[in-house]
Amino acid sequence: MVEYEAEELFAQPDAELAERAMRELSWAERLTISKMNPATGTENVDVYNLPHAVLHLFGTRWDRLLLDGSRAGIAYVDTTRFVAWLGDVVGDKALAEAVAECFAQDVSYEEKIEAIKPLFKERMSQYGALMIETAVE
Amino acid sequence: MATGGYVGKILYVNLTDGRIEEIPTSKYEQWGGGHGMGSAVFFDLVKDKTIDGFDPENVVTFMTSPFSGTLTPSASGRTEVQGIGVQSYPVGWFTRANFGGRFSAELKYAGWDGIAIQGKAEKPVWINIVNGEVSIEDAVGIWGLNTHEAQQKIWSIVGGDEAENGEWRGMSTGRDSGRTTQRPAVVTIGVAGENLNRNAMLLHDSGNSAGQGGFGGVLGSKNLKAVSVVGTGSVPVADPAALMDLRMELQAGFAYNVEEPVLEAPMADFPFYGIITRSPGASTVMWKGKDHPNRPQGCIGCFRACRRRWENGVANGDGCAESTYWMMGTQDENMAATHLLDQLGLNHYDAKNYSYLLALYKMGILGPGMQIDTKLPFENYKSYAFIEAYTKAIANREDIGADLAEGFARAAEKWGRYEEDTTSGILALPNWGFSEHYDPRIEVEWSYGSILGDRDINEHGLNTHVHWAPQVQAMVKQAPLVPAEQLVNLIAEATGLEPEGWDYSPDGIYADAKIAAVAWHRHYSRFWIQSMGMCDTAWPMLVNQVSEDHKGATPEYEPRLFEAVTGTVLSYEDSLELGRKIWNLDKAIWVLQGRHRDQEVHTGYVYSVPTTAPYFLPAKVDGVWDYSTCVGRTLDREKWEGVKTRFFELEGWDPATGWPTRATLEALDLSAVADELDAAGKLGA
Numbered sequence: 109m110v111e112y113e114a115e116e117l118f119a120q121p122d123a124e125l126a127e128r129a130m131r132e133l134s135w136a137e138r139l140t141i142s143k144m145n146p147a148t149g150t151e152n153v154d155v156y157n158l159p160h161a162v163l164h165l166f167g168t169r170w171d172r173l174l175l176d177g178s179r180a181g182i183a184y185v186d187t188t189r190f191v192a193w194l195g196d197v198v199g200d201k202a203l204a205e206a207v208a209e210c211f212a213q214d215v216s217y218e219e220k221i222e223a224i225k226p227l228f229k230e231r232m233s234q235y236g237a238l239m240i241e242t243a244v245e
Numbered sequence: 246m247a248t249g250g251y252v253g254k255i256l257y258v259n260l261t262d263g264r265i266e267e268i269p270t271s272k273y274e275q276w277g278g279g280h281g282m283g284s285a286v287f288f289d290l291v292k293d294k295t296i297d298g299f300d301p302e303n304v305v306t307f308m309t310s311p312f313s314g315t316l317t318p319s320a321s322g323r324t325e326v327q328g329i330g331v332q333s334y335p336v337g338w339f340t341r342a343n344f345g346g347r348f349s350a351e352l353k354y355a356g357w358d359g360i361a362i363q364g365k366a367e368k369p370v371w372i373n374i375v376n377g378e379v380s381i382e383d384a385v386g387i388w389g390l391n392t393h394e395a396q397q398k399i400w401s402i403v404g405g406d407e408a409e410n411g412e413w414r415g416m417s418t419g420r421d422s423g424r425t426t427q428r429p430a431v432v433t434i435g436v437a438g439e440n441l442n443r444n445a446m447l448l449h450d451s452g453n454s455a456g457q458g459g460f461g462g463v464l465g466s467k468n469l470k471a472v473s474v475v476g477t478g479s480v481p482v483a484d485p486a487a488l489m490d491l492r493m494e495l496q497a498g499f500a501y502n503v504e505e506p507v508l509e510a511p512m513a514d515f516p517f518y519g520i521i522t523r524s525p526g527a528s529t530v531m532w533k534g535k536d537h538p539n540r541p542q543g544c545i546g547c548f549r550a551c552r553r554r555w556e557n558g559v560a561n562g563d564g565c566a567e568s569t570y571w572m573m574g575t576q577d578e579n580m581a582a583t584h585l586l587d588q589l590g591l592n593h594y595d596a597k598n599y600s601y602l603l604a605l606y607k608m609g610i611l612g613p614g615m616q617i618d619t620k621l622p623f624e625n626y627k628s629y630a631f632i633e634a635y636t637k638a639i640a641n642r643e644d645i646g647a648d649l650a651e652g653f654a655r656a657a658e659k660w661g662r663y664e665e666d667t668t669s670g671i672l673a674l675p676n677w678g679f680s681e682h683y684d685p686r687i688e689v690e691w692s693y694g695s696i697l698g699d700r701d702i703n704e705h706g707l708n709t710h711v712h713w714a715p716q717v718q719a720m721v722k723q724a725p726l727v728p729a730e731q732l733v734n735l736i737a738e739a740t741g742l743e744p745e746g747w748d749y750s751p752d753g754i755y756a757d758a759k760i761a762a763v764a765w766h767r768h769y770s771r772f773w774i775q776s777m778g779m780c781d782t783a784w785p786m787l788v789n790q791v792s793e794d795h796k797g798a799t800p801e802y803e804p805r806l807f808e809a810v811t812g813t814v815l816s817y818e819d820s821l822e823l824g825r826k827i828w829n830l831d832k833a834i835w836v837l838q839g840r841h842r843d844q845e846v847h848t849g850y851v852y853s854v855p856t857t858a859p860y861f862l863p864a865k866v867d868g869v870w871d872y873s874t875c876v877g878r879t880l881d882r883e884k885w886e887g888v889k890t891r892f893f894e895l896e897g898w899d900p901a902t903g904w905p906t907r908a909t910l911e912a913l914d915l916s917a918v919a920d921e922l923d924a925a926g927k928l929g930a
Contacts (some may be wrong), residue, residue, distance in 0.1 A: 109323045130299060137605035142858035144720075146705070146713045147566040147682040150858055152673070160627070163573065182720050216722030 117206055118231060126238040128199045134156050137197045140188070141165065144182040153183075158198050161185075162228055165221060185212040187220065202230050246275060248812035249483035256357045256379060258372060260467055261364030270358045278310035279356070280341060280775035281827040283327035286361050287339065288830060288918070291329075293428040294339070294837035298459065299441065299466040299726025301365035307352070307432070307472065310778035311811050314350035314480040316488055318495050320806070321546025321782035321787035324349040324432070325775055329838075330699070331443045332595070334654035334678025338843075339834040341775060342446075342460055344432070345544035346453035346562075349778065351430035355476025366468040371433075373403060374474040376423070388439065392448040394432040399473045402717035411413065423477025424434060433471035434461040435590020437640040441465050442650040443637075446596040448587055452552070452562030453544070456592040457679070457700050459652075483812030490818075491806055492548070496874045499789055499798055500548050501525060525550040526894070537576075548781055560584045567593040571632045578629040586634065589640035594680050594701070594883075599626075599635055599655045601672045602645075606663075611645075617660055618832050620644045621808035631779035634878065646753035652759045654678030668849030675847045676701060685851045686862050687752045687875045688712055690766045697767070697892065698843050699835060704770050704781045710736065710745060710788045715861040716870045727788055727795050727862040730870035740765050741788045741817075747874060749862035755884045760892050765821070772824030773803055825896075826913045829905055832898070833918045836927050842889055842903035852882050899929025906930070 121129070138154040141164045157159045164188045191211065195204035210223040255268040266648055273282045279723025283306040290304045297303070305328035312320040314341070330340035352360070355376050362372075369384035382402075385606045387395050404414065414425055431449065438445035438461030446454045450902075464470075482488055501524045525541030537557050543550030552564035560580040570593045571582030578838035603610035605624040613620060621644055625631050637645030646654040654674055657663040675680040676695035682703065685692030688711070694702045705713075710732065718725050727735070735743040740746070745753065746762030753759060773779050786798035800817040805813045832840075855877045864873035890900045897909030906929040908917040922928040 112494060114838060135604065135609075138607070140857075141571075143569075144716065144858070146709070148563075148569055149681070151681070152670075154599060155606075156603075160573075182717075184720075186857060216720065218721045233868060 117227070118202055118234065121200070121231075121234055121238065123238055123242055125199060126235045126242075129158055130235055130239065138198070139185070139193045142184040144184060150184075158233070162232065165170065166225060166228070181219075182218075184217065200231065203227060246271075246813075247311065248482070248809040249481040250278075250315070251358055251479060251877075252353050252356050254357060255359045255361060256374070257290075257363070258363045258381070259364040260362065260370065260381065260469060263381060265381070268361070274412070276827065277772060277776040277823055278312075279308045279323075279325040279778050280327065280771060281823065281830075282306075282359060282776070283308040283325055283341070283829060284339075284830045284834070286359070287327055288834065290361060290363060294329075294834055295839065296329065298337040298463050299330040300329075301467065302363065303329045304361050304363045304464060305460060305467075306359060306361045306579055307348075308364060309349040309353050309357075310776060311353055311716065312806070314353035315810055316492050316546055317494050317779075318500075318546065318548040318808050320777060320779040321634075322346055322349060322544030322781060323778035324455075325778065326347070326455045326458070326460050328458075328460065328463060328728070329460050330460065331441075332457060332459035332592075332678065333700060334650055334652060334658075334674075336677075336838060336840075337459075338838060338840075339701045339831065340458045342455035342457040342458045343775070344447060344449055344453045345780070346430065346449045347427070348430040348432055348449050348453075350480075350545045351427060351474045351476055353476070353480045354478050355474050356478055357474075358670050360472065361805070362464075362467065362469065362472075364467065369439075369468045369470055370472065371399065371469065371471040373399075374472070374476075375403065375429075376476050376478065378714075384468075388470050388813075389436065390483055392433050392435040393451070393588050395433045395435075395471055396450070399431050399433075399471060400428050400912055403473055403475060405755055425475060425477050425829070427475060429473045429475040431471050431473040433590070434464050434469075435588060435640065436463055437589050437650075438465035438847075439470075440640065440642050440650065442591065442642070442654045443655070444592040444650070445590050446592040448590055450562065451554075452560060452564070452567075452587055452813065454567070454587065456567075456594055457591075459590075459701065461590045472660075482807045482810055487809040488806070490916050491802065491809055495798060495802065496548050498792065499786055501791075510869060519778075544780070546779065547783075549780075551782055552563065555580070560587065563587065566597075569593075570597055571629070571633075572629050574629050581629065582632050582636070585636050589636065591636065594682075595653055596636060596639060596649075598672065598680060599632070601634075601653065601666070604671050606866035608654055610662075617645060620647065652678055653680075668853065670850030670854045673850065675851050683708055683712065684856060684860055684875075685847055686856055686880050687754070687862060688762050689749070689759065692851070692880075693763045693888065693892075694767055694845060696847055697763075697889075699766040699831070702770070704741040704774060705764070706774070706781045706783070706785045707736075707787065709764060709782075711749075712860070712862050714790060715863075716859075719861045719872065725872060726790050728870075729872050730795075731795065732788060733796065733863050733870060739785065739797055740849045744870075745865065747863055748862035748865045750866055750873065751878065753865060755881070755888055757891065760888060760895060761883040763892065764825075764895055767828050768821045770824070771827040773819050776824075777803075777807070779803070784826045822913075826915065828916060829910060829915060830915055831897075832903075832905055833910070833915070833922055836904050836922060837925055839898070840903065842893070844903070845889060845903065846882075846885070847880065852885075853879060855884075856880050902927075902929060904929035 135155045141153050144150045191204050191208045206227050251270045257266040276282045276285050308325045326342045331337045334714040369388035370381050373380045373382050427461045441462045443459040446719050448454050537555045539553045539555045541550040542552045542554040552562045554561045560583045563583050580614040611617040638644045639649045642650045675685040682701050683691045737744040743758045745758035788797045859874035860870045893900045907919045
């Protein structure tokens with residue numbers, strides 16, 4: 109499995125990219141995630157921002173990403189569509205490429221999601237810091 | 246004649262004139278119990294089956310089974326609720342709901358096999374049952390309370406609430422009438438039911454709910470807040486030693502071994518896997534124990550104990566879909582949202598469609614000053630404040646909650662959006678206005694059974710084996726515990742059907758073998774699950790994930806348990822025939838309500854929007870069995886019509902209308918039912 113040092117992968121985003129990536133999306137820009145569990149079956153959930161997608165995919169609040177683990181269990185996203193959404197809608201080409209590389213590995217879906225966690229941790233931290241910085245200014 | 250299992254009488258209460266009467270159980274014993282008895286009692290008491298669910302003449306039954314209150318594993322604690330419902334769309338069909346806990350057992354200990362309630366009280370009341378004494382009580386001081394408060398108030402009135410748990414309590418009927426360690430078992434409605442919400446549920450104890458059908462609203466329309474029962478008697482068991490032996494056998498062979506677990510989850514913190522391992526407390530699917538101390542909790546007599554009781558006392562016993570109601574925010578907020586549903590008496594399975602409203606908000610259709618005008622804080626949809634305001638609005642009929650209290654289907658119709666949104670699938674209500682549960686385009690026992698019946702069937706016993714177990718294992722890339730070919734052979738052996746009955750390939754779901762499997766599912770469920778009160782998270786036990794040969798307990802154990810409890814020999818084949826008889830009686834009632842085959846069609850998206858997520862089920866492709874992802878699937882309208890025709894022929898119903906024929910009904914000893922259909926001009930040709 110590919111393992112990344114996130115700081116080696118992503119250059120610091122600029123404020124414009126951070127603002128675009130973290131914005132609230134429209135109906136047409138939504139991402140659909142399939143939430144699977146034994147009581148409810150498979151439910152399609154529409155998400156309208158990147159943190160919301162992170163919340164579902166990793167099953168926790170994004171600011172507690174590594175603390176909570178996989179509370180939500182199986183949250184399935186079509187990997188091809190997810191990469192396209194990250195690149196074209198969210199606008200983060202670097203993140204989309206890194207995620208695509210992880211998804212190309214011949215491992216289970218659950219391992220793929222685990223593999224992209226560090227990427228999101230790093231990227232969301234970068235975005236968060238930038239947004240705080242912008243707010244302070 | 247049974248020598249055990251029944252306690253002899255059914256309670257009839259008429260709220261209009263205050264009549265309290267006894268019906269001999271022996272009159273209905275031929276139906277087994279539970280659903281069968283409830284349908285038969287309803288058929289006899291309600292002369293005009295075309296009435297609305299809110300009509301005072303509607304009868305609501307609470308029925309137990311011979312197994313209720315005994316040590317029959319995973320079959321002692323269920324109560325079957327029936328009557329004309331108000332939830333299904335466009336017609337409020339005669340329907341059923343069910344709840345666990347201890348109400349059914351307490352009712353039997355009080356000497357009653359069931360309750361039938363008819364009429365409407367002049368003012369809010371509750372029914373108080375203490376052994377053989379029954380009274381209709383004024384609900385002043387209880388009406389308006391939430392479901393938990395109402396139960397606590399009734400406990401304080403009936404007695405025993407001041408005692409510590411586990412202490413003996415004497416009942417007010419006198420020293421020699423017996424004692425119990427139990428508080429009264431109360432089933433109640435919340436404010437949603439009082440406000441005649443079509444999705445109002447019934448709640449018992451902390452989190453046992455009868456969700457579907459809108460029976461909370463039906464009881465609300467009768468001015469009936471609650472039914473309380475406490476008993477100090479017992480249930481006769483024909484062969485107690487045999488029953489105990491069977492329980493121990495099932496415990497040893499089919500339950501989770503706490504001391505030496507055979508099968509454990511492949512990773513920590515992955516509670517879903519518990520539905521395969523059957524570890525206690527496993528069905529609380531979304532909440533991790535580490536955030537709050539807790540312990541497993543089960544319905545009375547259960548050997549699986551799938552729920553959890555939490556130290557913080559919030560959402561105790563909520564172990565099913567309701568625990569997924571609100572998944573944003575913290576775990577404490579998730580639990581609080583579910584707890585709120587319980588207290589308001591609102592069914593999660595319709596209220597959960599707030600995601601549809603969010604889509605309309607995002608589309609610029611819903612919001613302040615929009616086409617669907619609302620002041621609900623959709624701009625803060627990720628906050629707990631939103632879900633709290635939204636949930637209370639439905640229960641109290643405020644803002645757009647006034648529309649949503651009629652159910653999402655009726656609300657969408659009022660807004661002029663029903664056809665468009667159920668065709669695109671953004672409002673996924675495939676059958677009779679009920680929310681999608683398991684995928685109607687693939688797992689067709691569920692969708693065929695639902696549209697040919699009256700509601701979302703909500704029967705997980707088969708689904709766990711054919712779908713959920715391979716689904717979990719595929720997603721973690723684990724080899725399936727039971728390979729597809731072995732699985733279908735095991736199920737075929739247990740059901741007596743062909744392996745091809747469990748083929749979910751694009752052709753398999755329309756095959757004759759599948760139609761036979763759907764019929765088997767309806768007949769088995771009608772008798773063993775809904776009439777005998779066997780819990781669908783345990784029964785049928787078609788496959789055993791934790792033994793070497795994976796052979797399940799079905800069909801050997803069900804008849805043995807029946808004989809041990811009732812003293813009556815009932816073959817598996819005869820039990821299915823009884824299930825078919827009950828299914829036919831239900832069908833006759835729906836036909837009298839106006840059912841025709843032309844109505845038995847799913848909403849548009851089922852036929853036009855392909856599935857996108859992997860959904861593992863066994864499929865036979867080019868003669869080889871494997872688990873298929875089933876991606877890209879829709880139902881074919883024309884083929885569905887063909888399935889209906891062949892299903893009706895198999896059931897002995899008129900393929901042109903779907904109505905039962907006289908020959909079929911008379912062969913099932915249902916001549917009186919045939920006469921009533923004939924008189925209504927609705928007997929199948």
